[in-house]
Amino acid sequence: MIDSTPALIEAVATADSAKALLAAVEALAARQDPLAIPTLIAVLGYNNPGAAVAAVEGLVALGEPVIPQLLEQIDTYNYGARAWAVRVFARIGDPCALDLLIDSALNDFSQSVRRAAAKGLGNILWHKLPQTEVASTQERVFTTLVQILSDGEWVVRYAAIVGLESLALTSEYLVPKVIVQLETMAATESDSTLRARIALALQKVVNHIKFGERGRGEG
Amino acid sequence: MEEENYQDIQLTVETAIANLQQQEDLGQRYYAAWWLGRFRVKESRAITALIMALEDEEDRAPDGGYPLRRNAARALGKLGDKQAVEPLIRCLSFPDYYVREAAAQALEMLQDPRAITPLSKLLEGGLAAAQTVPGKPHLVQPYEAIIEALGGLKATSAITKCREAIALIEPFLEHFLPKVKYAAAKAMYQLTQNPVYGELLIKALSGDELQLRRSALMDLGASGYLPGAEAIATTLAENSLKLMALKGLLEHQLNQDSSITEETIRLMDLMDGLL
Numbered sequence: 215m216i217d218s219t220p221a222l223i224e225a226v227a228t229a230d231s232a233k234a235l236l237a238a239v240e241a242l243a244a245r246q247d248p249l250a251i252p253t254l255i256a257v258l259g260y261n262n263p264g265a266a267v268a269a270v271e272g273l274v275a276l277g278e279p280v281i282p283q284l285l286e287q288i289d290t291y292n293y294g295a296r297a298w299a300v301r302v303f304a305r306i307g308d309p310c311a312l313d314l315l316i317d318s319a320l321n322d323f324s325q326s327v328r329r330a331a332a333k334g335l336g337n338i339l340w341h342k343l344p345q346t347e348v349a350s351t352q353e354r355v356f357t358t359l360v361q362i363l364s365d366g367e368w369v370v371r372y373a374a375i376v377g378l379e380s381l382a383l384t385s386e387y388l389v390p391k392v393i394v395q396l397e398t399m400a401a402t403e404s405d406s407t408l409r410a411r412i413a414l415a416l417q418k419v420v421n422h423i424k425f426g427e428r429g430r431g432e433g
Numbered sequence: 434m435e436e437e438n439y440q441d442i443q444l445t446v447e448t449a450i451a452n453l454q455q456q457e458d459l460g461q462r463y464y465a466a467w468w469l470g471r472f473r474v475k476e477s478r479a480i481t482a483l484i485m486a487l488e489d490e491e492d493r494a495p496d497g498g499y500p501l502r503r504n505a506a507r508a509l510g511k512l513g514d515k516q517a518v519e520p521l522i523r524c525l526s527f528p529d530y531y532v533r534e535a536a537a538q539a540l541e542m543l544q545d546p547r548a549i550t551p552l553s554k555l556l557e558g559g560l561a562a563a564q565t566v567p568g569k570p571h572l573v574q575p576y577e578a579i580i581e582a583l584g585g586l587k588a589t590s591a592i593t594k595c596r597e598a599i600a601l602i603e604p605f606l607e608h609f610l611p612k613v614k615y616a617a618a619k620a621m622y623q624l625t626q627n628p629v630y631g632e633l634l635i636k637a638l639s640g641d642e643l644q645l646r647r648s649a650l651m652d653l654g655a656s657g658y659l660p661g662a663e664a665i666a667t668t669l670a671e672n673s674l675k676l677m678a679l680k681g682l683l684e685h686q687l688n689q690d691s692s693i694t695e696e697t698i699r700l701m702d703l704m705d706g707l708l
Contacts, residue, residue, distance in 0.1 A: 376705050406691065414697075414701055
C-alpha cells in the first residue's frame with residue numbers, strides 16, 4: 215500500500231497507461247497534501263482529460279494555496295493546461311486570478327472555458343480584497359458578466375446568468391442593476407432554457423433581499 | 434465543423450436562389466442549398482427552388498448518390514414550410530440512402546402527420562430486413578432517423594397511426610447496432626410514456642464505450658424522461674454534452690408548463706453544477 219506523498223508523486227511520474235495515470239492522480243489528489251500541488255499542476259498539461267479532471271478536483275480541494283503556484287506556472291503552459299487552470303481559478307475564486315478569469319470569460323475560443331470562467335466570476339472571495347477595492351472590482355465583474363450575456367453560445371449566456379445571480383447575492387448594492395439586466399435579457403431572449411434560468415435567478419435574488427439569509431438564496 | 438469553412442463566402446438571398454437555379458456550377462448549387470437552410474430563408478421562391486432540387490439529376494457523387502438532393506432535403510427541414518412534406522415523402526423511396534436519411538430528419542422537423550405512414554412502411558420487414566448493405570457503411574434503411582422521426586411526430590399523430598408505429602418500432606429494441614436500439618428506446622418512451630424505455634436509456638449510460646454513452650445521453654435528453662436527470666449529470670462524458678441533454682429535459686418540461694417548478698429548479702441546479 216503506497217501512502218507517502220513522495221511515493222504517490224512518483225507513481226504519477228511513472229504511470230505507463232492512461233488508466234494507471236488516472237488512478238495515481240486520484241490517489242495523490244485524495245491525499246490533500248500541499249506538497250502535491252506542483253505535480254497536480256503538471257498533470258493539467260498532459261492532454262489526458264480524465265487525469266486532468268482528477269487533478270482539478272484535487273487542486274480545488276486544496277484551495278487558496280494553489281493560486282500563486284498555478285499563476286506562476288500557467289503562462290508557459292500549453293492551451294489545454296491553461297483551460298484546466300481557468301477551471302481551477304473559477305472554482306477557488308481567489309481575486310488574484312480575476313484578470314485571467316475576465317479575459318477567459320470574454321475571449322477564450324472554447325465555450326467550456328468561457329462558461330466555467332463566467333460562473334467563476336460570480337464566486338469571487340471578496341473578503342480577500344482590501345475593503346477599498348471591493349466595490350470597484352465588483353463593478354468590473356458586473357460589467358464583464360453583462361457583456362457575456364450576449365455570448366453566441368447559449369451555455370455561456372446561461373453561465374453568465376448564474377454568475378450574475380451569485381454576484382447579486384454577495385453584493386447588495388448591485389442587486390437593482392442585476393435585476394434590470396436580467397429583465398432586459400428576458401424580454402429579448404428566445405431560448406426557453408435561458409428564460410427559465412433568468413426567472414429562477416430573479417426569484418432567488420428578490421427572495422434574498424426580502425428574506426435575507428433565511429431565503430433560498432444560497433442555492 | 435463544415436459550416437465554419439463557408440463563413441467567408443458572402444451570399445444574398447437573391448444570389449443564393451439564382452445560384453441554386455443555375456445549371457453550370459454544381460458546387461455553387463450545393464452551397465446555395467445549404468446556405469438557404471442555414472440562414473432560414475423562408476421565401477416561397479427559395480422553397481420552390483429547393484423542392485425542384487430534390488429531383489436534381491445533374492449533381493452525382495462518386496458513390497452514385499445525389500449531393501444536392503441531400504442538402505436540399507436538409508434545408509427544407511429547417512425552413513418549416515409544409516409544401517415540402519409530399520416532395521420529401523417521395524424522397525423516402527429514392528435510391529440514395531443519404532437522401533432518405535435527410536428526408537426522414539426533415540420530415541420530423543416539419544411535424545406533419547402525413548409522414549407517419551410512409552416512414553412506418555420503411556420499418557416493415559423488421560429486424561430480419563434491417564441488415565448492413567454489403568460494401569456500404571450503412572444499413573438498408575436509415576433506421577435511426579426513421580425511428581427518431583416517428584417518435585418525434587407523436588404530438589401530431591392519430592392514435593391508430595401511433596399504435597402501428599409502436600408495433601413496428603418495438604422489435605428494433607433488439608437491433609444489433611446500439612444506436613438503433615437507443616433510438617427505438619427513445620421513440621418507445623415518447624410514444625408510450627412507459628418508464629421501462631427511459632430506464633433502458635439510463636442503463637445504456639453506464640456502458641463501456643464513450644461514443645455509445647454520448648449517443649444514449651443525447652437520446653435520454655431528447656426523450657423528456659425526467660427521472661433520467663441525475664443519471665445524465667453523473668455519467669462519464671463531457672459536461673458540454675450533459676448540459677445539452679439536461680437542456681433537452683428542461684425544454685420538454687417548459688413546453689408543458691413554462692413556470693418555475695420543483696422539477697425545473699432541480700434540472701437547473703444540476704446544470705449549474707456542470708458549468
